[in-house]
Amino acid sequence: MAPSLHPLIDNGITPGSSSFSGGKLHCRCSSDQVEVTLKSNVAHNHACGCSKCWKPEGALFSIVGVIPRDALSVTANASKLSIVDKDATIQRNACKDCGVHLFGRIEKDHPFKGLDFVHVELSDEKGWQEPQFAGFVSSIIEQGSHPNQMDEVRDKFRAVGLQTYDVLSPALMDLISTFTAQKSGIRFANL
Numbered sequence: 001m002a003p004s005l006h007p008l009i010d011n012g013i014t015p016g017s018s019s020f021s022g023g024k025l026h027c028r029c030s031s032d033q034v035e036v037t038l039k040s041n042v043a044h045n046h047a048c049g050c051s052k053c054w055k056p057e058g059a060l061f062s063i064v065g066v067i068p069r070d071a072l073s074v075t076a077n078a079s080k081l082s083i084v085d086k087d088a089t090i091q092r093n094a095c096k097d098c099g100v101h102l103f104g105r106i107e108k109d110h111p112f113k114g115l116d117f118v119h120v121e122l123s124d125e126k127g128w129q130e131p132q133f134a135g136f137v138s139s140i141i142e143q144g145s146h147p148n149q150m151d152e153v154r155d156k157f158r159a160v161g162l163q164t165y166d167v168l169s170p171a172l173m174d175l176i177s178t179f180t181a182q183k184s185g186i187r188f189a190n191l
């Protein structure tokens with residue numbers, strides 16, 4: 001059987017709604033769920049194959065998008081949250097009981113500081129931005145996927161209309177490099 005990339009990818013992608021303005025995320029505990037309220041849609045939603053992003057059981061990829069940190073608040077059971085790895089760039093806040101990651105936050109100087117990372121599948125609402133691309137695809141090998149499987153994985157993404165990258169998309173890589181260049185005082189060449 002072909003491996004599951006992610007339930008939101010495997011059977012084709014459902015487009016989000018441009019008028020959608022946010023909703024709530026819940027952890028997977030049967031009671032006392034952690035609740036996070038998002039006051040806008042997400043952006044740059046994508047599949048991530050890295051080992052650090054939360055994935056549902058059986059999926060090779062995470063689906064993760066960003067939202068301004070001011071648009072995110074923990075609205076129930078915040079005491080159940082704990083940071084998975086305090087030394088990571090993205091501080092992923094997970095539910096101590098069910099393990100789901102509710103949001104990831106960057107506190108250090110970084111091009112994506114000010115944006116939180118969230119998994120919209122934790123919401124019952126419909127209209128969230130659909131995945132735009134797949135990143136960190138080769139990283140699934142580090143978690144046990146066979147190198148010979150990679151063509152099949154990339155073909156599956158392309159079949160649902162998603163480009164695949166082994167880090168991030170060109171737009172996001174350009175943002176990171178622009179930040180790095182500006183930090184080091186580079187003057188861009190005139191076109």
Ligand SMILES: N[C@@H](CCC(=O)N[C@@H](CS)C(=O)NCC(=O)O)C(=O)O
Pocket residue numbers: 048049050051052053088089090091136139140142
């Ligand atoms: N190959 C590595 C890649 C990890 C990685 O760099 N993940 C990216 C995408 S989420 C990142 O920005 N990580 C920052 C962090 O985890 O704090 C892995 O799979 O663990």
Ligand SMILES: [Zn+2]
Pocket residue numbers: 027028029033034095096097098099100
């Ligand atoms: Zn939970």
Ligand SMILES: [Zn+2]
Pocket residue numbers: 048049050051052053062136
């Ligand atoms: Zn990741």
